Amino acid sequence: EMELLESGGGSVQPGGSLRLSCSASGFTFRNYAISWVRQAPGKGLEWVSGVSGRGDHTYYADSVKGRFTVSRDNSKNTVYLEMSSLRGDDTAVYYCAKDTSADSGAYFDSWGQGALVTVSS
Amino acid sequence: SYVLTQPPSVSVAPGKTARLSCGGDNIGLKSVHWYQQKPGQAPVLVMYYDRDRPSGIPERFSGSNSENTATLTINRVEAGDEADYFCQVWDSSSGYRGVFGGGTKLTVL
Numbered sequence: 504e505m506e507l508l509e510s511g512g513g514s515v516q517p518g519g520s521l522r523l524s525c526s527a528s529g530f531t532f533r534n535y536a537i538s539w540v541r542q543a544p545g546k547g548l549e550w551v552s553g554v555s556g557r558g559d560h561t562y563y564a565d566s567v568k569g570r571f572t573v574s575r576d577n578s579k580n581t582v583y584l585e586m587s588s589l590r591g592d593d594t595a596v597y598y599c600a601k602d603t604s605a606d607s608g609a610y611f612d613s614w615g616q617g618a619l620v621t622v623s624s
Numbered sequence: 625s626y627v628l629t630q631p632p633s634v635s636v637a638p639g640k641t642a643r644l645s646c647g648g649d650n651i652g653l654k655s656v657h658w659y660q661q662k663p664g665q666a667p668v669l670v671m672y673y674d675r676d677r678p679s680g681i682p683e684r685f686s687g688s689n690s691e692n693t694a695t696l697t698i699n700r701v702e703a704g705d706e707a708d709y710f711c712q713v714w715d716s717s718s719g720y721r722g723v724f725g726g727g728t729k730l731t732v733l
Contacts, residue, residue, distance in 0.1 A: 548712075607722070
């Protein structure tokens with residue numbers, strides 16, 4: 504059974520940094536792209552970033568470009584989202600989601616349970 | 625950037641049919657995927673590539689996509705279908721980005 508587990512969430516002050524991790528199991532990790540999708544409290548889903556299975560292609564939403572960096576370590580079956588210059592509107596539950604293609608562009612067939620990031624002074 | 629428009633809410637009586645729309649410019653030329661999210665839970669895929677159902681999703685769920693509107697149809701609606709539903713596409717017009725609609729809250733009366 505496919506499983507994704509986020510970790511690293513927490514509270515941080517505006518301007519601060521945080522790194523989320525997404526650990527995967529139950530599938531051949533290197534064969535699939537992974538995206539990060541966030542959901543602000545009471546709001547809808549927002550795609551944030553994606554990384555290809557080999558880690559050679561990365562994609563970002565305009566709202567986070569230049570502040571967030573996505574990467575992966577296929578030897579550890581883990582994807583990372585490095586977040587810096589955090590702002591209040593980055594407050595959200597962050598989900599990692601498995602794409603069904605090697606590079607982003609298909610659909611998400613498995614999601615983690617989410618990690619809450621709160622940006623507040 | 626590409627925009628997907630969903631009605632904020634749809635209400636339907638049990639046993640009736642719910643039609644959830646997702647509007648976008650020439651969305652019929654894109655592949656649309658749908659996710660169901662219940663309170664406090666992660667999203668779950670309920671339809672992919674416009675009209676394909678994942679295993680475990682009831683046949684009551686169906687999808688279509690044409691011109692400027694994609695539709696998720698739920699026949700014989702049950703109380704357990706009450707949830708938020710989000711449509712999703714990929715946009716390659718300026719870079720490559722995922723795009724979600726704002727979501728529709730389905731209420732079963």
